[in-house]
Amino acid sequence: MLPQDLHIHSTWSNDDAAVVPEQTISFIAELRHAQVVGISDHFELIGEDRFEEYAREVRACGLKVGMEIDGSRWLSAVQATDADYRIFHCYDRDSDYKALDRLVEMGQPVIVAHPNALNTNLSRVPPECLVEINNRYVWRCDWRSFYGPFVDRFELVISSDAHQPNWLNQTVARYVAAELGVREKLLFST
Numbered sequence: 575m576l577p578q579d580l581h582i583h584s585t586w587s588n589d590d591a592a593v594v595p596e597q598t599i600s601f602i603a604e605l606r607h608a609q610v611v612g613i614s615d616h617f618e619l620i621g622e623d624r625f626e627e628y629a630r631e632v633r634a635c636g637l638k639v640g641m642e643i644d645g646s647r648w649l650s651a652v653q654a655t656d657a658d659y660r661i662f663h664c665y666d667r668d669s670d671y672k673a674l675d676r677l678v679e680m681g682q683p684v685i686v687a688h689p690n691a692l693n694t695n696l697s698r699v700p701p702e703c704l705v706e707i708n709n710r711y712v713w714r715c716d717w718r719s720f721y722g723p724f725v726d727r728f729e730l731v732i733s734s735d736a737h738q739p740n741w742l743n744q745t746v747a748r749y750v751a752a753e754l755g756v757r758e759k760l761l762f763s764t
Contacts, residue, residue, distance in 0.1 A: 581733030614640030
């Protein structure tokens with residue numbers, strides 16, 4: 575069993591073509607592939623008006639409530655929501671780096687999602703943020719060059735970014751973390 579997996583999508587991310595109908599919150603909870611499981615569906619697909627309903631369903635299954643935020647344009651909307659943690663798409667633009675500062679001020683953990691896939695400049699990311707090594711995307715870059723210079727600057731989390739039940743693993747991400755000498759930051763106790 576994995577220690578934690580906080581980047582998982584469910585059918586609440588209904589307009590994400592990679593999510594399959596079987597990827598329900600209750601099914602993910604039944605699988606219990608990690609000691610701590612969090613659901614972090616796309617905020618823009620859930621919507622501000624339905625976030626409380628989503629959070630109730632996630633918590634009712636004994637899981638942590640997260641959200642994946644697609645850049646700074648969603649900042650004001652997510653500031654009005656209650657979540658255990660936030661996963662943020664930080665594109666290489668000033669407004670997104672500034673949004674990270676604002677999210678950190680909110681007090682919940684902020685995880686920078688698959689920075690290698692979004693061309694995030696990690697030298698501009700506040701050191702209070704966590705950086706994700708993501709099973710879905712980490713292999714798509716020279717991960718030694720991308721993450722290597724920053725392993726002492728950030729605490730890192732390992733995620734599956736699962737959109738389907740068969741993606742609920744972290745094999746490649748855990749290999750990369752071990753090769754980099756990274757000790758995973760566990761955010762919640764079991």
